[in-house]
Structures are given as C-alpha cells and as structure tokens.
Amino acid sequence: MTGVAPLQSGETYLLPERIADLTGLGEFGVLGELVAAFVGAFIVGSLMLAMTGVAGPWAKRKITAAFTDRIAVNHLGPAGIFIIVADSVRLLSKENIIPEDADRPAYDLAPIVIAASALLGFAVIPMGSGIHLADPEVGLAYVFAIAGIASIGLIMAGYASGNKYSMLGGLRAVAQNIAYEIPLVVTGMSVVIFAGSLQMSTIVEAQAEPLVTVAGLSIPAWYAIVNPFAFVLFLVANFAEVGRNPFDMPEAPAELVAGYQTEYSSVYFVLVYLGEFLHIFLGGAIITTIFLGGPAGPGPAELGIVWFLVKIWGVFLLTQWLRSAIPRVRIDQLIEIGWKGMLVLAFANLVLTAVIVALIDAPGL
Amino acid sequence: MGGFPRSEHTEMNQWIAVGALAVVGLLIPIGMMVVSYLIRPSVPETSKRATYESGEVPTGGTRIRFNIQYYMVALLFVVFDIETVLLFPWAVVYRDALGEVGVVHAMGPMLLFVGILVVGLAWAWRTGAVEWAKSPRQVEPEVDRP
Numbered sequence: 001m002t003g004v005a006p007l008q009s010g011e012t013y014l015l016p017e018r019i020a021d022l023t024g025l026g027e028f029g030v031l032g033e034l035v036a037a038f039v040g041a042f043i044v045g046s047l048m049l050a051m052t053g054v055a056g057p058w059a060k061r062k063i064t065a066a067f068t069d070r071i072a073v074n075h076l077g078p079a080g081i082f083i084i085v086a087d088s089v090r091l092l093s094k095e096n097i098i099p100e101d102a103d104r105p106a107y108d109l110a111p112i113v114i115a116a117s118a119l120l121g122f123a124v125i126p127m128g129s130g131i132h133l134a135d136p137e138v139g140l141a142y143v144f145a146i147a148g149i150a151s152i153g154l155i156m157a158g159y160a161s162g163n164k165y166s167m168l169g170g171l172r173a174v175a176q177n178i179a180y181e182i183p184l185v186v187t188g189m190s191v192v193i194f195a196g197s198l199q200m201s202t203i204v205e206a207q208a209e210p211l212v213t214v215a216g217l218s219i220p221a222w223y224a225i226v227n228p229f230a231f232v233l234f235l236v237a238n239f240a241e242v243g244r245n246p247f248d249m250p251e252a253p254a255e256l257v258a259g260y261q262t263e264y265s266s267v268y269f270v271l272v273y274l275g276e277f278l279h280i281f282l283g284g285a286i287i288t289t290i291f292l293g294g295p296a297g298p299g300p301a302e303l304g305i306v307w308f309l310v311k312i313w314g315v316f317l318l319t320q321w322l323r324s325a326i327p328r329v330r331i332d333q334l335i336e337i338g339w340k341g342m343l344v345l346a347f348a349n350l351v352l353t354a355v356i357v358a359l360i361d362a363p364g365l
Numbered sequence: 366m367g368g369f370p371r372s373e374h375t376e377m378n379q380w381i382a383v384g385a386l387a388v389v390g391l392l393i394p395i396g397m398m399v400v401s402y403l404i405r406p407s408v409p410e411t412s413k414r415a416t417y418e419s420g421e422v423p424t425g426g427t428r429i430r431f432n433i434q435y436y437m438v439a440l441l442f443v444v445f446d447i448e449t450v451l452l453f454p455w456a457v458v459y460r461d462a463l464g465e466v467g468v469v470h471a472m473g474p475m476l477l478f479v480g481i482l483v484v485g486l487a488w489a490w491r492t493g494a495v496e497w498a499k500s501p502r503q504v505e506p507e508v509d510r511p
Binding site: 096097179186262270355 | 376377378380381383385386387389390391394395398401404405406407411413417419426427428433435438441442445449452453457458459460461463464468471472475476479483486490496497
C-alpha cells in the first residue's frame with residue numbers, strides 16, 4: 001500500500017491529541033491518552049446529541065408546520081425553542097409500559113443498540129475546526145459498517161415487542177436495508193476511485209482544489225459537482241437506508257401505527273427516536289464528507305465546524321422537505337426500485353466513473 | 366510519511382478514541398434510562414400492558430411462521446454484499462494501477478467480475494426472484510378466501 005494514499009494515518013491533528021497537548025495529559029502516558037480520548041468522545045457525543053435535541057422536538061415541528069402553513073410550537077420561549085426542555089422532562093418522566101408479550105432482554109437492548117450505533121459512526125467524521133476523533137485508513141468502510149448495525153437494532157425492536165405491527169415494521173426495515181445497502185456502498189465506492197483512499201481526511205483533502213474558476217468565483221472539486229449522478233444516487237439510497245420519506249416503510253404511520261416502535265414508551269421511545277435522528281445526521285455527515293467537501297467553505301479554516309453543520313442541516317432540511325412533499329412508496333415497489341433500478345444504476349455509475357478516471361489519468365490510453 | 370513535521374504533538378492510537386466513543390455511546394442511553402427510572406411513576410395495571418392492536422382485544426401471538434416474502438432477495442444480498450467488499454480494495458488502488466499496469470489490466474478484472482454478477486442479476490430478474498413474492502392468498506381468486 002506504500003505510495004497509494006498521499007496521507008498516512010496520524011498526519012491529521014486529531015481532537016484527542018489536541019486535548020492531550022492543551023491539557024498536558026499527554027505526559028501521563030496511556031492513562032492520559034485514555035482520558036483525552038474520553039473527553040474528545042464526550043465532546044463529539046454531546047454535540048451530536050444537542051443537534052438531535054434541537055431537531056427532534058423543535059426543528060422538525062417547525063419545518064413541517066412551515067410546509068403545511070401552520071405555526072407549531074410557540075408558547076415556550078422565543079419561537080417555542082424551550083419546548084426542547086419541556087419535552088425532555090415530559091418524556092423521561094413518563095411511565096414505561098412494557099407490553100406483556102415483550103421478549104425482555106432484546107426489548108430493552110434494542111433502543112441502546114439503535115442509539116449507540118448511530119453515535120459511533122461520528123468517530124471518523126472530520127467536522128472541521130479540529131473536531132475529528134479518529135482518522136483510520138479504513139474510515140469509509142468503518143462508517144458504512146457501523147451504520148449497518150442499526151438494522152439489527154430495528155429487527156430486535158420489531159421482534160421483541162411481541163406486536164404484529166412491530167414485527168411487520170422490523171421485517172420491512174430489513175428488506176429495505178438489504179435492498180439499498182449495496183447501491184449506497186457501490187456509489188460510495190465511485191468516490192473512493194477518485195480519491196484513491198478510504199481515509200476520510202484524504203477524501204476531504206482531495207476535494208479541496210478548485211475545479212474551475214468562473215469570473216473570479218472558484219468552484220471547488222466537490223464530488224457532488226464532479227460526479228452529480230453519483231451524488232443523486234447516494235442521496236436516494238441514503239434516504240432509504242435511514243428510513244426517511246419516501247422510503248419510511250418501517251414506520252409507515254398510516255399502515256403500521258408506528259412500525260417497530262409501536263410498543264415503546266417513555267425513555268425507550270426517546271432513545272429509539274433519538275437514534276433515528278442521529279441516523280439522519282450520520283447520513284448527512286457521510287454525504288457532507290464524501291460529496292460536499294466536508295468542513296470546507298469560504299472564510300478561515302476555523303469556521304469549518306460552522307460549514308459542516310450548515311451542510312448536514314441542509315441534508316436534514318431536505319429529508320423534511322421530502323417528508324412533506326413526496327408520498328410513500330409501497331413495499332413491493334420499494335424492492336423493485338432498489339433491485340431493478342438503484343442497483344443497476346449504481347453499477348453503471350461505478351463503471352462510468354472508472355472509465356472517466358481512466359480518460360483523465362491516461363488520455364492516450 | 367517523509368518530512369512532515371509531526372513529532373511536535375502527541376500521537377495516539379486512533380482506535381482508542383473510537384473505543385472511547387463506543388463507551389460514551391453506551392453510557393448516554395444507559396444514563397438516560399437510569400434518570401428516567403428514578404423520576405418516572407409506576408402504576409401497574411394489567412390491561413395497560415396488553416399488546417396494542419388498535420384498541421381491539423389482541424388475538425394470537427407473533428411467534429408464528431411467517432412468509433417474509435423477500436427470501437430470494439436476501440440470498441442475492443449476501444452475494445452482492447461480498448462483491449462490494451471485494452471491490453473496495455480495487456477502488457482504492459485503481460488510480461495508481463492505471464499508471465503502473467495500464468487501463469486494460471486495471472479495469473478489465475473489475476469489468477469481468479461485475480459482468481458475472483450482472484449476468485446473475487439478469488437471471489434472477491427473469492425468474493422473478495427480485496420481486497416481492499406474492500403469498501398464495503394474494504394469488505388465488507377472491508372466492509377461495511376464508
């Protein structure tokens with residue numbers, strides 16, 4: 001592998017290392033490094049939880065209300081923002097009703113699996129302003145693998161609830177994940193062909209140079225601009241993967257009550273709901289990193305985190321827009337779109353990208 | 366890593382941080398569960414715990430034999446998933462391989478590999494494997510239903 005990746009691991013100044021240097025923890029050997037790693041992990045975890053906290057109880061309601069010409073929450077605080085606090089207290093202090101047919105250990109573990117797996121994916125995402133927890137050479141493969149764990153949580157929730165709606169929801173989640181996982185990964189692979197690496201920092205760096213300069217405005221070589229076909233495919237596959245409209249089959253409120261989360265109440269419901277939002281943001285973070293230049297944007301490099309958040313909130317807004325605008329597909333249509341449409345297009349895109357890269361790198365063949 | 370000024374700062378094993386995030390990711394949900402356990406009421410009542418079936422008295426369990434209707438698709442998934450894993454190393458080295466061994470040797474094996482699977486997919490498509498299987502009750506005429 002020598003000479004393949006321009007950056008080897010360890011060249012990015014990662015968040016735990018920065019913390020170790022700033023606090024002097026690095027002098028305490030492995031123990032100091034552990035503490036620094038935990039502080040870094042806590043910062044990243046809190047940042048993502050804060051975002052889901054804003055998105056779930058407040059932003060989602062406000063956005064949907066804007067689309068349907070309503071006002072939504074407006075009593076607590078400016079624009080109703082303190083509903084976040086009220087909702088957290090309300091949901092945590094609700095009685096936890098466990099259905100009598102529930103399969104106990106699995107029923108209790110599912111919310112933890114769903115929430116934790118989404119959080120774990122953010123470890124390799126470069127968020128700008130030095131917030132980057134880890135940068136392994138297998139970054140992209142890691143994040144796809146971690147995002148896939150959620151399906152296990154969904155089917156655990158579906159089966160263990162002992163409810164017919166839940167079981168149908170859980171099985172639909174699996175059907176959907178296996179149909180769209182491959183288009184997702186294969187489309188992601190076309191980015192890997194361009195960047196020549198799975199490492200997130202290398203993929204971001206490869207998008208840094210300006211592609212063309214038009215009238216003083218330089219257009220960056222983001223892979224969304226270099227390869228828009230792959231970008232659109234990836235967006236669609238991602239919406240199916242995180243179960244958002246028009247592919248929200250596992251929940252399908254009109255058909256399955258709430259799908260796999262029908263029997264969850266109190267803190268368990270909070271965790272399942274939280275996990276869903278974390279997954280939307282994780283999908284947004286992957287899209288941002290491999291297609292939208294990661295934390296790149298105008299202004300000084302310190303603004304990276306701002307641009308990163310703007311981009312993932314952009315993806316989140318798009319999911320909410322689709323939620324209000326596009327009707328849900330039927331489950332058999334979903335399977336056909338996945339296997340007869342997306343899969344074929346994803347492989348066509350892979351071959352096309354390989355041909356284009358060959359033409360760029362070796363024009364004379 | 367030639368010439369990069371890097372000994373100025375601490376260097377850590379990357380996976381320590383990933384492990385730390387895994388622990389934090391488990392501690393946050395468990396912490397929330399503990400907080401909720403401390404503040405929530407518990408008013409046991411049998412009918413409350415009944416399985417939800419739109420307000421009706423629940424009939425039958427869910428531990429039944431159930432046609433998942435995408436069995437063939439799930440088998441196909443295993444094949445294609447392994448294929449994507451095997452394609453990843455190719456995607457990483459492709460650009461360098463172009464310069465070293467030329468287009469034919471860099472792209473040819475991938476095209477052959479994908480081609481074999483595309484033939485497999487075409488066969489599955491023709492035999493109707495990539496479709497939502499209809500249950501016998503859906504296929505039979507209306508009068509046969511109980």
